[in-house]
Amino acid sequence: MTLNARIELALHNPHLQRALDANYTRSLEKRDLAMGALPNSALVRDRARAIRLEALRNLDQYLVQLEAQVTARGGVVHWAANAQDAGEIVARIAKAARARLVAKSKSMVSEEIHLNKRLQADGFEVVETDLGEYILQLRGDVPSHIVAPAIHLTRADVAKTFEEKLGLPAGVTPEQLATDIPLLTSMARKALRTVFVGAGVGISGVNFAVAETGALCLVSNEGNGRLVTSLPRVHIALMGIERVVPTMADLEVLLRVLSRSATGQNITCYTSLVCGPRRAQEPDGPEELHLVLVDNGRAAMLGGELAEALLCIRCGACLNVCPVYREIGGHAYGSVYPGPIGALVTPALGGMREFGELAQASSLCGACQEVCPVRIDIPTMLIKTRSLHLAATGGAPVWNAGIKMWSWAMRAPWMYRLGLRVAAWGAALLATAGPLRLPGPLAGWTDHREFPGIASSSFRARWAARQRAAAAAARAAAKSGERWEF
Ligand code: SF4
Structure with missing residues (x-):
């Protein structure tokens, strides 16, 4: 389409x-x-931009530093040149973990590389655990917003989906369900608990990765991100290579503007810093942490016009x-x-x-x-x-032909003047039945807006007429002996 x-x-x-x-x-x-x-918000935004520029200008250096830090904390870093590489790396890790069930928290990079399809083709069951993404997965739908993926749905849509896919809770009518947000979220929570507990692999995105410390920062308003990154035995974090920041101090500045711009919050409910897999003395966390750095065209963008x-x-x-x-x-x-x-x-x-x-x-x-x-x-x-x-x-051929004609006419003044006259006649003709509607391939311009009518005489013609009238008036005044001033 x-x-x-x-x-x-x-x-x-x-x-x-x-x-x-x-x-x-x-x-x-x-x-x-x-x-x-936010105090000094303009300055904070300037600082945030400077931090991002610094990260991109020295991207190679910060990525190598990040790799060293993640590795030093027991994580494994993988480099994926493209979507296929990234999918294969994740599938390989999941197979090695002997996982069948994969729990995912929100990750735009995973959408970009179509990870779910890739894993499902290998026989994995992949479950989205972000509420919006979970709703979309139940419906066989895709995100329509980078922060609020199910923004195109109403509460009634969600209730209908839950009723069809999860079943209506006992004693609750469809009408009641459609107005009861806590009940809807509790239905999702109940369904997802078993996924968190049963998943062998958890996959998350990364909002920012800090080169200085190797910390992977995840921001969210749902607890699913923490469950996905700590309950399954293996955690795989997917990150576009541009999301690295130099220092923890830089991260703090970016977090200040991110949550305010995204959801209007001073800070999101959960800001997690993942610093390697579980250590011997720690009570929870994954046994393995894998960070997949995805290029997929980003390096080629650097230095380009975009x-x-x-x-x-x-x-x-x-x-x-x-x-x-x-x-x-x-x-x-x-x-x-x-x-x-x-x-x-x-x-x-x-x-x-x-x-x-x-x-x-x-x-x-x-x-x-x-x-x-x-x-x-x-x-x-x-x-x-x-x-x-x-x-x-x-x-498009029609536009190319139009531009060529325009360029030709602009180089021949007589042709330009003739063109204006023809356009004025044509516009007058087309406008006789009401507001001007352009014909043929130009019709799209006037489907939803009025096209300003072309003046019946051009500026040049009106200026010449005005000059002629002034000159005639001056001559008449001179004849009658009056002093005439323009
Ligand atoms: S998503 Fe946010 S940071 Fe990215 S271009 Fe839009 S406003 Fe800027």
Whole structure:
């Protein structure tokens, strides 16, 4: 399905529109309040950006330092050049652990490399334990937001899914279930407890990894992250190589802006620092810790025109504020990373030819850059992505022909003037039946907005008429002996 067809579907889905409307205002208000209450928030954001820039400028050095620190604490570091490598590494570790059941907490990188499918093909049962992801897995659905994956669903949708997949609790009606959030969460909790206890392998993402100490930082509002990283015998942490930060002090700065931008909280309910597998004297924790560093196109982005997108800390604020995302939701993008940042990351990682069109799904209003805690210049890179996509695809024939005609006409003034006249006549003709509707391939422009009518005479013609009138008035005044001043 094309991007335009997916957008059409989303815009004409009243259910989705209600779900999206219910979310975005609340998210933005909470983010604005939290950032507004952060002392010197502008300076903190500048510092956060400087930290991310430093990490990217010396990425090789920090990754090697991180590997040494993780290894020194008993962990094993694996380097995955691409999605296939990463999937094979994880499958190999899970087989060696003789696991059948795999418990997962939220990880965008695992979505990016389609890890669940890869593991399921090898016979593993993979269960998502983040509530939103769990709901989506039950429905056979995919995330539509990088922070709130089930944002496109309403409470009633969730109740219906639980009723169908987990069964209605005794003495509870479907109507009661649809209004009882604690009951819904307790149903998920009960189903997931057995997964945490029975899983041989736990897979998590990594929000940040600290090169100085080898600590893997996970932020979440659900306890599942801690259970996944401590109950199963083997913990596998998946991380995009750009998520390294130099020091613990740097981590503290990034955490200040991440939770405020993502959920409007000063700090999330759980901020976990995983520092290696269980030590002899410790009561809990996994016997093995594996960190998989996933490149999958990131190194190639460095030094390129979209490198700045690697500064992203995946807070999701640019999605919440984007007027396009708020109308079409995440699925319309047809990619793991939706919204303004997704329109940069997806083509950069997945291919400009295939995904560069996503950059068109933007009004270029700049709201994304305004809220971005690390001040990524998303609008400029969206424009760049549009031109890279054009270069990769050669452009649509109809537009290429139009631009060629325009360029030709602009080099011949008589042709330009003639063109304006023809356009004015044509516009007058088309507008006789009401607001101007453009024909053929241009019709999309006027499907949802009015096209300003082309003036019946051009600026040049009006200016010339005005000059002629002034000159005539001056001559008449001179004849009558009056003094005439322009
Ligand atoms: S681009 Fe900025 S606002 Fe958007 S998710 Fe990344 S860090 Fe957040």
